Amino acid sequence: MKQLTIISGKGGTGKTTITSAFAHLAENGVLADSDVDAADLYLILLPVIKQQEPYVGGSKAFIDESQCTQCGECVGMCCFDAIHNFRVDTISCEGCTLCTYVCPEGAVVMKEQISGEWFVSSTREGTMVHAKLGIAEDNSGKLVSMVRQKAKEIAEKENNEIILIDGPPGIGCPVIASITGADMVLVVTEPALSGLHDMKRVLDMAKHFNIPAFVCINKFDINPDNTACIEKRCKERGVDVVGRIPYDKSVTAAMINRKSVVEYDCGEVSREVNKMWEKVTAALAGLNRKI
Ligand code: SF4
Numbered sequence: 001m002k003q004l005t006i007i008s009g010k011g012g013t014g015k016t017t018i019t020s021a022f023a024h025l026a027e028n029g030v031l032a033d034s035d036v037d038a039a040d041l042y043l044i045l046l047p048v049i050k051q052q053e054p055y056v057g058g059s060k061a062f063i064d065e066s067q068c069t070q071c072g073e074c075v076g077m078c079c080f081d082a083i084h085n086f087r088v089d090t091i092s093c094e095g096c097t098l099c100t101y102v103c104p105e106g107a108v109v110m111k112e113q114i115s116g117e118w119f120v121s122s123t124r125e126g127t128m129v130h131a132k133l134g135i136a137e138d139n140s141g142k143l144v145s146m147v148r149q150k151a152k153e154i155a156e157k158e159n160n161e162i163i164l165i166d167g168p169p170g171i172g173c174p175v176i177a178s179i180t181g182a183d184m185v186l187v188v189t190e191p192a193l194s195g196l197h198d199m200k201r202v203l204d205m206a207k208h209f210n211i212p213a214f215v216c217i218n219k220f221d222i223n224p225d226n227t228a229c230i231e232k233r234c235k236e237r238g239v240d241v242v243g244r245i246p247y248d249k250s251v252t253a254a255m256i257n258r259k260s261v262v263e264y265d266c267g268e269v270s271r272e273v274n275k276m277w278e279k280v281t282a283a284l285a286g287l288n289r290k291i
């Protein structure tokens, strides 16, 4: 069983378009939507939820009013200005626990906080694990790890050959959580200067974690100069560009119809995605690294 993470460095480059198309092409895969802050794979795959569980992301402080003498000790010590009128603002509280140590009355307790939910769903392309982080909640890296762990358990149980992970944008903790232990990453970029910049950052990250990486240039034909620049940079780094997807209205039309582009039609985009899938799966099959 192999794990492929599709990342982009930033949102809006077509990462979910590629993931949903790969989901259709994979004959025996499990899906993990690791973009827990703004999951969107469900918009195309229309999951039917089979299991729904709360996600406990961390703890917040609570002041027991019956024990609090209003001495004010904790108020001045809280670096996050989270205590007002001897009550804790749970949005500002970072759960550092300092107030529990400084309170002379033992009036502060830490309570686990439900920060979101995770789901196991069935889709027309197989089982999908996904999640929803609450507004203003953090620890999304931990939730990404949980989604991936659950997907791995399912893949092991059901003998799936591949886990397709739709990664979050950026290069922060959730992205690191989405690629750690993966066999390969596919970086989806676009021919803009920001696309080039973000691609370099995620390739650096993949290199740091010693994970083989490929690049897909989405809408490569909208700026041939920038596409040439991306290809040159990839060549210098020894990274293969495995996909050049043209701009085509069929991608948007497929989304509106809640289908992946390879389900929607057999046009040029679908042909390019098919070719890219063959290259990626051939490369994955050539890897000996155990998950
Ligand atoms: S746990 Fe930390 S952040 Fe939260 S109220 Fe106490 S001192 Fe402030």
Ligand code: SF4
Pocket (backbone or CB within 6 Å): 063, 067, 068, 069, 070, 071, 072, 073, 074, 075, 086, 102, 103, 104, 105, 106, 107, 108
């Ligand atoms: S330190 Fe303890 S007793 Fe003092 S104000 Fe804070 S919670 Fe109340």
